[in-house]
Amino acid sequence: MIPALEPLFPGEFAAYGEWLVAAKAPDATVPVPALLEAGGLEPYLERMHPGFVPSARPAVVSQWSKYYFARLILPVATAAVQGWRVPVRPAHVGAAVGTGGDVEAFHLPGPGGPLEATPDGPFERFSHLLDDHLVPVVTAIARRERLSARVLWSNAGNYLEFVIGRLAEAGLSPRGVDDAYALLAASRRPDGTRNPLHQPVRYLDVPDGEGGRRSWRQRRMCCIRDLLPEYGLCGNCPRLAAPPPGE
Numbered sequence: 001m002i003p004a005l006e007p008l009f010p011g012e013f014a015a016y017g018e019w020l021v022a023a024k025a026p027d028a029t030v031p032v033p034a035l036l037e038a039g040g041l042e043p044y045l046e047r048m049h050p051g052f053v054p055s056a057r058p059a060v061v062s063q064w065s066k067y068y069f070a071r072l073i074l075p076v077a078t079a080a081v082q083g084w085r086v087p088v089r090p091a092h093v094g095a096a097v098g099t100g101g102d103v104e105a106f107h108l109p110g111p112g113g114p115l116e117a118t119p120d121g122p123f124e125r126f127s128h129l130l131d132d133h134l135v136p137v138v139t140a141i142a143r144r145e146r147l148s149a150r151v152l153w154s155n156a157g158n159y160l161e162f163v164i165g166r167l168a169e170a171g172l173s174p175r176g177v178d179d180a181y182a183l184l185a186a187s188r189r190p191d192g193t194r195n196p197l198h199q200p201v202r203y204l205d206v207p208d209g210e211g212g213r214r215s216w217r218q219r220r221m222c223c224i225r226d227l228l229p230e231y232g233l234c235g236n237c238p239r240l241a242a243p244p245p246g247e
């Protein structure tokens with residue numbers, strides 16, 4: 001973890017901070033722009049799912065993106081909620097890729113710093129995550145891989161909603177958490193364009209199997225992982241009419 005960031009990741013959130021590194025990048029670190037070039041993902045997709053058939057490629061890319069987004073969004077959003085902006089422009093960021101092809105951490109040019117003033121709304125608080133990083137990365141992957149950008153945005157939004165829920169439960173920086181929920185609730189950005197992170201999940205009231213009711217967290221967009229034979233639908237899939245047992 002970057003020492004300057006340690007106070008932002010107390011207790012149960014310490015693991016998130018380990019995914020942001022400022023030390024000299026090892027040889028296994030890949031510049032993010034290189035991942036976005038034609039064929040840039042190829043060796044890592046093959047490591048993740050050796051010998052996958054071409055028809056399953058969209059699912060492999062979607063699965064790979066989940067690791068990428070989780071390692072990025074969970075720590076960067078945790079810091080942003082607390083008023084700290086981490087530098088994540090792709091041109092200056094490297095991805096540490098593991099032997100299984102998944103992104104394990106990000107190497108940054110530095111720790112960043114606190115916001116100079118109270119953000120003017122959620123889109124300003126999270127502009128470095130949304131505009132500086134996610135927009136160019138999602139756009140490039142969707143174009144290169146011919147995968148719907150909506151699937152990628154859904155994967156990203158799923159992790160953002162997840163971590164905001166954890167931060168809310170922990171009572172960490174309520175104002176920042178409110179901004180994060182406002183970001184997810186907004187259907188439009190301040191300039192009137194569509195917000196790609198709008199409501200990635202919903203909570204449905206369903207029977208609990210014991211005569212009562214409970215809430216079921218369901219994604220709004222399928223991640224298409226079931227195109228890979230080893231996977232079925234996830235327990236939060238919108239294609240399910242009801243939650244599977246134990247979900």
